[in-house]
Amino acid sequence: MEDELIGIKNAALTFILEAIDPKELEETKLQFLGKSGKLTLAIKEISSVPKEKRKEIGMLANEVKQTIEQTIKDQEQVLSKQKKSNLIEKIDVTNPGIKPALGHLHLITQAIDEITQIFEHLGFNRVRYSEVDWDYYAFTALNFPKDHPARDEWETFFIKSQENPKNGKMVLIPHTSSGQIREMERVKPPIRMLNIAKCYRRQSDVSHTPMFHQFEGLVIDKNISITHLKGTLEYFVKSYFGEKRKSRIRPYHFQFTEPSFEVDVSCGVCLGIGCKLCKAGWLEMGGAGMVHPSVLKAGGIDSKEYTGFAFGWGVERVLMMKEDMEIDDLRLLYSNDLRFLEQF
Numbered sequence: 001m002e003d004e005l006i007g008i009k010n011a012a013l014t015f016i017l018e019a020i021d022p023k024e025l026e027e028t029k030l031q032f033l034g035k036s037g038k039l040t041l042a043i044k045e046i047s048s049v050p051k052e053k054r055k056e057i058g059m060l061a062n063e064v065k066q067t068i069e070q071t072i073k074d075q076e077q078v079l080s081k082q083k084k085s086n087l088i089e090k091i092d093v094t095n096p097g098i099k100p101a102l103g104h105l106h107l108i109t110q111a112i113d114e115i116t117q118i119f120e121h122l123g124f125n126r127v128r129y130s131e132v133d134w135d136y137y138a139f140t141a142l143n144f145p146k147d148h149p150a151r152d153e154w155e156t157f158f159i160k161s162q163e164n165p166k167n168g169k170m171v172l173i174p175h176t177s178s179g180q181i182r183e184m185e186r187v188k189p190p191i192r193m194l195n196i197a198k199c200y201r202r203q204s205d206v207s208h209t210p211m212f213h214q215f216e217g218l219v220i221d222k223n224i225s226i227t228h229l230k231g232t233l234e235y236f237v238k239s240y241f242g243e244k245r246k247s248r249i250r251p252y253h254f255q256f257t258e259p260s261f262e263v264d265v266s267c268g269v270c271l272g273i274g275c276k277l278c279k280a281g282w283l284e285m286g287g288a289g290m291v292h293p294s295v296l297k298a299g300g301i302d303s304k305e306y307t308g309f310a311f312g313w314g315v316e317r318v319l320m321m322k323e324d325m326e327i328d329d330l331r332l333l334y335s336n337d338l339r340f341l342e343q344f
C-alpha cells in the first residue's frame with residue numbers, strides 16, 4: 001500500500017510539472033484527485049488495511065494528497081505567469097528592438113572613395129593592377145638602373161619565384177607606378193588613369209607602415225604640358241583639403257619623370273605662414289612630373305607624338321595632412337583599435 005501511494009505521488013508530480021497549459025493541468029487533477037481518480041480510489045482501499053497499519057497509511061495518504069494539491073497550485077501560478085509574459089511579447093512587437101552595433105567604413109576606405117570621386121570629375125578612369133608584379137613593371141620599364149637602391153632587398157619585398165628572362169624577379173609592388181606600363185599596354189592614348197593600390201616597403205615608424213596605399217595618376221595625350229599637371233593637382237588640393245589650401249611644385253629627381261617635381265601643399269594650420277607643424281608653411285605631398293620618354297617607349301608609345309604627366313601620392317599621407325586629422329602615428333590606422341577607429 002505504501003509503495004502504491006508513493007508511486008501515485010511520483011506519477012502525479014511528473015504529469016503536473018510537465019503540463020503546458022491550464023487545461024492539461026485540470027485533466028491531471030481529475031486523473032488523480034477526481035471522484036474516480038487514482039488517489040481517491042487508493043484512499044478508499046485504506047479501510048481494508050489491517051487495523052495496526054491503518055493510521056500510518058492514512059497519514060501517508062494525506063501527505064501525498066497535500067503534496068499533489070500544492071504542486072498543482074504552484075504549477076497554476078507558473079502557467080499564468082507564462083501566459084502574461086507571452087501576452088506582453090505579443091503586444092510589444094512594435095517597440096524598437098535592440099539595435100545591432102553598426103560600424104563604418106575604415107578611414108582609408110573613406111579617403112579612397114573621396115579621392116576617386118575628385119578625379120572622376122576630371123575624367124580619370126579608376127583601375128587596379130596586381131599587388132604582386134614583375135621587377136620589369138616596378139623598376140626596369142620605369143627607367144630604374146639595375147643598381148638603383150630601391151631594388152635593394154632592404155627596400156623592396158621580393159617574392160620567391162622563378163626568374164623570368166625578360167621580367168626578372170617578382171616583387172610586392174613598392175609603388176603604384178608599376179601600373180603605368182600596365183595601362184599603356186592595355187589601352188592606347190588618350191589615357192587618364194587613376195590607379196589606387198596597396199604598396200609594400202620595408203619600413204615602419206610613426207609616418208611609415210610596411211603596407212600603405214598610393215594613388216597614381218597618369219595622363220597621356222597630344223600636347224600635354226606641365227600646365228595640365230599644375231591644374232590637376234591644384235584642383236585636387238582645393239577639392240580634397242579645401243579652398244584655403246594652395247599647392248606648389250619644386251624641382252626634384254625621379255627616374256621615371258623628366259622634369260620631376262616634389263609637390264607641396266600649404267599648411268592647414270598656419271595656411272602658409274609657417275608654424276611648428278610645417279616646414280615654413282608647406283607640407284610635402286609627394287612626387288610628380290612629365291612622363292620620361294624612355295617610359296613612354298617601354299609602354300609602346302611614340303614620345304614624339306605623345307607627352308604625359310604622372311603623379312603618385314600616399315593615401316595615408318594626404319589623409320594625415322587634412323587640418324582636422326590629428327593622427328600623430330600612422331601605424332594607428334592599422335592597429336584595429338576600436339577606441340581609435342570609432343572617433344572618425
Ligand SMILES: [Zn+2]
Nearest residue numbers: 267270275278
Ligand atoms: Zn604651418
